[in-house]
Amino acid sequence: MTSDSAALPGERADFLQTLDTHRGFLRYTVRDLTDEQAARRTTVSELCLGGLIKHVSGVEARWMRFAVGGAPAMEAAEPGGAVAWEERFRMTEGETLAGLLEAYERVAAETDALVVSLPDLDRVQALPVAPWFEPGATWSVRRVLLHVIAETAQHAGHADIIRESLDGAKTMG
Template sequence: MSETLTTTAPAVTGERADLLVALAKQRHFLRFTTRDLTDEQAGQRTTASELCLGGLIKHVTSVERLWANFIVDGPSAMPDFSAFTEADYARRADEFRMLPGETLAGVLADYETVARRTDELVTALPDLNATQPLPKAPWFEPDAEWSARRVLLHIATETAQHAGHADIIRESLDGAKSMG
């Protein structure tokens, strides 16, 4: 299994290059926590939380896909959070765990596909200042808009946060660390 997320994005400079480097670095740390693991280990809970390494990667994949779609399609790409049902919440909970039949290789491949698409957006977007209105949700400010730039920074931040969670889970699993 590759320890780094590879992309073949066209060469860019300036802010776009910085965004691509930030995204690649955080994705690397998240993926690196799964090195040399079996599918069973990737699905194992090692802390009081429900989180597992494979589930974290599934979640980050889903979040990145959702936000990349938001950049292109606006709030229609997002679920209607105000109308979430118990079934919606159950599907969302499944995002944080490895389900029967899922493999670490499959989860990582899906993540790489989503990351490649995001990287293509970074290079191809005509304007990083273009905004979309956020959907209605209790955690968003009413009538707020986010630029493509802010969404990309959010993706990098979300990935970094979960890479930290993954590092703790992996160290609890077998003592391996991503850093140090």
């Protein structure tokens, strides 16, 4: 969490503290791993630890673009070019765990700064057209933040299972 948000009162501080807690669980789960370990699948799932870091980072960045610019901003090409769907969940040639964690830190800092600076968490945007969204539905910035927190927490749990399958290490307990 940024130093600006540490002194932030109210729900914004609560959102950022909760998000930072779950980001921390996810980062802690990949502690002391090699790139090879971070890229290894340990369950029948396609997920690996490095891929989860990459996915959560991308999800957070896309939803924050949505919070500011709506569906067109969310659907805009990723910095560095479009990434194939399946590559959002795994480490690809040339990627390192350290690089993925650095990118995640940058996304986290951008999100924190955005949450601090946005004038209104009630601002709504129309959701993108997708089968999992009700047609014409909108989300507020507040709802986006809750979604990002839930997504991060869910994937931190996935990461814990993968890590325990990899070498027995656990995030908690």
